[in-house]
Amino acid sequence: MQKTTSKLDITQFLDQDQQKDLLRFLTAGSVDDGKSTLIGKLLFDSKKIYEDQLAALESDSKRIGHAGSETDYALLLDGLQAEREQGITIDVAYRYFSTNKRKFIIADTPGHEQYTRNMVTGASTANLAIILIDARKGVITQTKRHTFLVSLLGIKHIVLAVNKMDLVEYEEDVFNKICDDYKKFVTRLNIPDVYSIPLSALKGDNVVDNSAMMPWYKGKSLLTFLESVHIGSDRNFEDFRLPVQHVLRPDIHFRGFSGKIASGILREGDEILALPSRKTSHVTRIIGAEGDVSYAFPPQSVTITLADEIDISRGDMLVHPHHQPRIERQFEAMLVWMDEQKMDPYAQFFIKHNTQTTRVRLDQIRYRVDVNTLEHHSSEALSLNEIARVVLTTNKPLFFDPYHRNRNTGSFILIDPITHNTCAVGMIMDKLNPDDLHSRIIDTEQLAMIHRGKSLIKPEAIRKRYNQVGATLWITGLHGSGKNVLAYTLEKELFDRGATVVMLDGSTIRSGLTNELDFTPAGRAEQIRRVAHVCRILNDQGVLVICSFITSQEHIRKQIAQLIGDERFHLIYMDVDIDYCRKNKPELYELADQGKLKFLPGIDLQYEVPLKPALICKPEQTAENLEAIMQYLQLHTIFPLE
Amino acid sequence: MPMNTFTLNNLRELEAEAIHIIREVAASFEKPVMLYSIGKDSSVMVRLAEKAFYPGKVPFPLMHIDSKWKFREMIEFRDYYAAQNNWDLIVEYNRQGYASGIGPFTHGSKVHTDVMKTQALLQALDKHRFDAAFGGARRDEEKSRAKERIFSFRDQFHQWDPKNQRPELWDIYNTRVHQGESIRVFPLSNWTELDIWQYIRLEKIPIVPLYYAKERPIVEIDGNLILVDDNRMPAELAKKAQIRMVRFRTLGCYPLTGAIESKADTIEKIVEEMMTITKSERTTRVIDFDQVGSMEQKKREGYF
Numbered sequence: 001m002q003k004t005t006s007k008l009d010i011t012q013f014l015d016q017d018q019q020k021d022l023l024r025f026l027t028a029g030s031v032d033d034g035k036s037t038l039i040g041k042l043l044f045d046s047k048k049i050y051e052d053q054l055a056a057l058e059s060d061s062k063r064i065g066h067a068g069s070e071t072d073y074a075l076l077l078d079g080l081q082a083e084r085e086q087g088i089t090i091d092v093a094y095r096y097f098s099t100n101k102r103k104f105i106i107a108d109t110p111g112h113e114q115y116t117r118n119m120v121t122g123a124s125t126a127n128l129a130i131i132l133i134d135a136r137k138g139v140i141t142q143t144k145r146h147t148f149l150v151s152l153l154g155i156k157h158i159v160l161a162v163n164k165m166d167l168v169e170y171e172e173d174v175f176n177k178i179c180d181d182y183k184k185f186v187t188r189l190n191i192p193d194v195y196s197i198p199l200s201a202l203k204g205d206n207v208v209d210n211s212a213m214m215p216w217y218k219g220k221s222l223l224t225f226l227e228s229v230h231i232g233s234d235r236n237f238e239d240f241r242l243p244v245q246h247v248l249r250p251d252i253h254f255r256g257f258s259g260k261i262a263s264g265i266l267r268e269g270d271e272i273l274a275l276p277s278r279k280t281s282h283v284t285r286i287i288g289a290e291g292d293v294s295y296a297f298p299p300q301s302v303t304i305t306l307a308d309e310i311d312i313s314r315g316d317m318l319v320h321p322h323h324q325p326r327i328e329r330q331f332e333a334m335l336v337w338m339d340e341q342k343m344d345p346y347a348q349f350f351i352k353h354n355t356q357t358t359r360v361r362l363d364q365i366r367y368r369v370d371v372n373t374l375e376h377h378s379s380e381a382l383s384l385n386e387i388a389r390v391v392l393t394t395n396k397p398l399f400f401d402p403y404h405r406n407r408n409t410g411s412f413i414l415i416d417p418i419t420h421n422t423c424a425v426g427m428i429m430d431k432l433n434p435d436d437l438h439s440r441i442i443d444t445e446q447l448a449m450i451h452r453g454k455s456l457i458k459p460e461a462i463r464k465r466y467n468q469v470g471a472t473l474w475i476t477g478l479h480g481s482g483k484n485v486l487a488y489t490l491e492k493e494l495f496d497r498g499a500t501v502v503m504l505d506g507s508t509i510r511s512g513l514t515n516e517l518d519f520t521p522a523g524r525a526e527q528i529r530r531v532a533h534v535c536r537i538l539n540d541q542g543v544l545v546i547c548s549f550i551t552s553q554e555h556i557r558k559q560i561a562q563l564i565g566d567e568r569f570h571l572i573y574m575d576v577d578i579d580y581c582r583k584n585k586p587e588l589y590e591l592a593d594q595g596k597l598k599f600l601p602g603i604d605l606q607y608e609v610p611l612k613p614a615l616i617c618k619p620e621q622t623a624e625n626l627e628a629i630m631q632y633l634q635l636h637t638i639f640p641l642e
Numbered sequence: 643m644p645m646n647t648f649t650l651n652n653l654r655e656l657e658a659e660a661i662h663i664i665r666e667v668a669a670s671f672e673k674p675v676m677l678y679s680i681g682k683d684s685s686v687m688v689r690l691a692e693k694a695f696y697p698g699k700v701p702f703p704l705m706h707i708d709s710k711w712k713f714r715e716m717i718e719f720r721d722y723y724a725a726q727n728n729w730d731l732i733v734e735y736n737r738q739g740y741a742s743g744i745g746p747f748t749h750g751s752k753v754h755t756d757v758m759k760t761q762a763l764l765q766a767l768d769k770h771r772f773d774a775a776f777g778g779a780r781r782d783e784e785k786s787r788a789k790e791r792i793f794s795f796r797d798q799f800h801q802w803d804p805k806n807q808r809p810e811l812w813d814i815y816n817t818r819v820h821q822g823e824s825i826r827v828f829p830l831s832n833w834t835e836l837d838i839w840q841y842i843r844l845e846k847i848p849i850v851p852l853y854y855a856k857e858r859p860i861v862e863i864d865g866n867l868i869l870v871d872d873n874r875m876p877a878e879l880a881k882k883a884q885i886r887m888v889r890f891r892t893l894g895c896y897p898l899t900g901a902i903e904s905k906a907d908t909i910e911k912i913v914e915e916m917m918t919i920t921k922s923e924r925t926t927r928v929i930d931f932d933q934v935g936s937m938e939q940k941k942r943e944g945y946f
Binding site: 010011013014017018019020021022091092093094095096098103105117120121124125232235237245246248249250254256258259260265287289290297299300301303314338350352353354355407408411412413415420421422425 | 648649650651652653654655656657658659661662665666668669693694695696697698699781782788789804807808809810811812813814816818819820831832834836837840843844910911913914
């Protein structure tokens with residue numbers, strides 16, 4: 001194809017050049033695989049092709065002939081002094097070249113084990129990856145590692161470049177065996193498109209033109225494939241997401257919201273929903289780089305104006321109301337540790353996700369992935385180049401999509417709060433079984449939709465009949481702190497005084513409603529979620545509920561309050577020290593001390609003292625406690641009403 | 643609507659990327675500045691900044707570090723377009739160096755560049771307490787730049803450590819710095835020289851006429867074609883001047899910037915000529931050849 005290109009004059013050439021699209025690709029392999037030679041060859045030959053295209057060229061070419069010479073292409077690529085001294089490439093280097101079909105950006109990354117960080121960096125912006133294999137060596141550990149990272153970063157196209165075919169006599173069987181081995185491995189990973197090419201970078205076989213040395217190969221040469229691979233549909237055009245980057249207010253008449261469209265298509269007149277405010281409006285103007293347009297799509301940078309004055313600032317996100325992202329403070333992600341300094345799992349980091357920056361806490365490392373074997377291992381903290389699946393909780397909710405569905409809204413970086421280095425990068429996973437997310441028991445969106453029922457009985461009538469307002473008295477405290485003693489006496493006292501009351505405690509609930517759950521944090525969280533829903537239903541019907549559950553985490557208690565209704569949730573804290581509890585339940589604490597019992601609050605699970613309980617009770621002061629609670633109920637017009 | 647309505651060509655994709663970068667800086671830093679060198683890349687960068695905030699005004703100033711040895715036509719161009727476009731333009735120079743009469747003819751390119759360019763820039767950044775500075779550098783220009791980040795972190799002495807760069811993934815830029823530290827930002831990182839010319843052509847961006855071929859008085863010094871731009875050139879050199887048809891591929895201090903013989907007097911002809919010359923763009927800059935890895939050395943010291 002290149003050979004038959006007709007001569008163009010310069011204006012035609014420029015007009016055509018201007019219409020080319022851009023392909024960003026990554027090359028993975030070590031120097032030994034002939035990677036630098038391959039890149040050098042692509043850069044060199046494409047330039048030649050380019051020049052041959054121009055009619056005027058032949059007149060005064062001063063170039064030194066390079067066609068058959070054994071140029072050391074690797075020298076073309078060297079960059080930094082330190083690297084030159086070491087004789088290796090140690091970072092991501094970006095190279096640029098173009099042909100008459102396309103422009104290309106190469107992210108050149110080294111293949112050495114310790115440089116996962118660099119490869120991940122290069123892969124983050126690539127549409128395609130070339131995985132280089134030495135035909136003599138076949139699929140080796142390094143190949144698997146590279147492929148795993150490519151799949152982790154969500155690259156949709158792979159070229160398996162089997163290099164040095166000249167050293168295996170251009171044998172078709174060698175090539176086929178490598179392809180088979182590779183395909184077996186790749187099925188475990190999520191890569192939709194693999195294209196295999198036998199080549200010799202040094203001799204130029206199948207790099208630019210199809211090689212006469214391998215007539216058995218009927219596919220495309222590397223460059224032809226790179227020029228023709230379709231990447232247009234790799235982007236997400238369904239879910240409109242505009243992370244607001246900058247609010248533009250040049251004067252009182254104009255108020256625009258600027259940002260780069262992360263995904264989806266926006267049209268003038270579209271209804272949009274602003275997050276987190278959930279206010280809606282219509283798009284009145286879309287200003288693109290070339291002025292006003294009627295629609296816009298990724299990755300355009302735009303400024304839009306809205307019909308209504310709604311409060312929107314940097315970090316917010318504009319979406320279509322019928323295609324909403326997930327809005328959550330807790331999620332799972334694959335995390336790659338990028339810092340020389342080992343992770344401090346108890347530190348709080350900054351997370352930058354789209355245009356929003358907030359604080360984030362690492363809840364759990366589920367497992368670390370060995371990039372060579374893909375095996376899972378447990379891990380307490382990550383070191384440089386380690387990859388793990390983790391659970392994170394942010395201070396403010398993020399608006400995101402799973403990474404595999406949306407690269408732009410599913411990725412984030414973590415920033416060390418002290419050094420300000422980018423210490424880790426992450427890709428958000430798909431939504432999981434709620435049981436897996438041990439500290440998230442409600443979903444804000446779900447909450448808005450909770451069905452309140454269509455009872456024919458009026459709330460006032462219920463209040464009058466029961467002489468009370470439905471409310472939940474939630475008693476929290478350690479195992480053996482005397483919660484149940486208080487709960488049962490309180491139930492009796494309320495009943496005696498004429499209240500309509502229900503009592504829920506751990507053993508009652510566990511004997512039936514939650515008998516399949518274990519005592520892990522996830523099991524405990526799910527138990528609490530169910531209890532809270534029961535409380536809400538009973539409170540809705542005007543019943544008073546007494547609950548006696550350890551509920552050791554403040555953020556879980558907050559979520560319970562949100563679920564039941566803040567005004568109906570009254571937290572009673574059993575203020576005791578752990579020695580008192582040990583005396584009450586010696587067997588239990590002994591088992592935990594010996595490590596035979598896991599997840600006991602106060603021992604190997606932290607019990608967080610409530611920040612603002614409604615009441616604080618001391619054990620063995622039953623009369624005083626009851627008196628205080630009764631006063632509280634009367635004061636807050638809960639019971640009795642008259 | 644067919645799918646291909648939703649693809650951007652290379653130039654528009656680069657444009658979108660650059661605008662995103664420029665806005666990110668404006669939204670994240672307290673006091674950004676755009677370094678304006680008057681060259682063609684700077685002109686493209688300024689146009690992108692204007693687009694990023696349209697219909698508003700660019701919310702940060704442009705700053706030109708004047709080495710006092712720039713081509714006269716560059717200064718005329720700068721002052722004319724700054725006035726015409728109502729730019730908020732700051733011009734700074736190393737006053738002490740100027741008073742001491744530092745110049746390339748008397749002190750050599752190394753001392754001149756260090757005092758009147760590098761030191762002048764660092765002084766100006768400190769004086770105005772800028773926490774982010776845009777530069778027009780491209781990765782395809784020079785080997786050491788191929789590995790530099792778009793957001794390039796500098797310590798409190800404005801130094802770049804190539805071994806300790808922040809990872810940069812997707813289009814998420816880490817904009818956090820401590821007091822006194824800063825970031826250099828290169829929105830044109832992914833542009834090639836051809837992209838720049840294409841964009842100038844497409845957007846009709848004015849550039850300094852020195853880029854176009856014209857008959858000019860030229861002296862050959864150590865193989866470089868140097869323009870006799872003013873009477874500070876030593877007379878024994880200036881008297882050897884010959885009128886030659888030349889143009890400049892890069893602009894800087896006139897005694898340090900070599901011209902090339904050329905007849906290219908339109909953008910189209912420049913591109914045509916460019917495609918046939920294999921010497922890379924910076925080879926007409928004298929300073930790059932002072933020492934091995936010279937540009938990298940200068941970058942470590944704080945020069946772009």
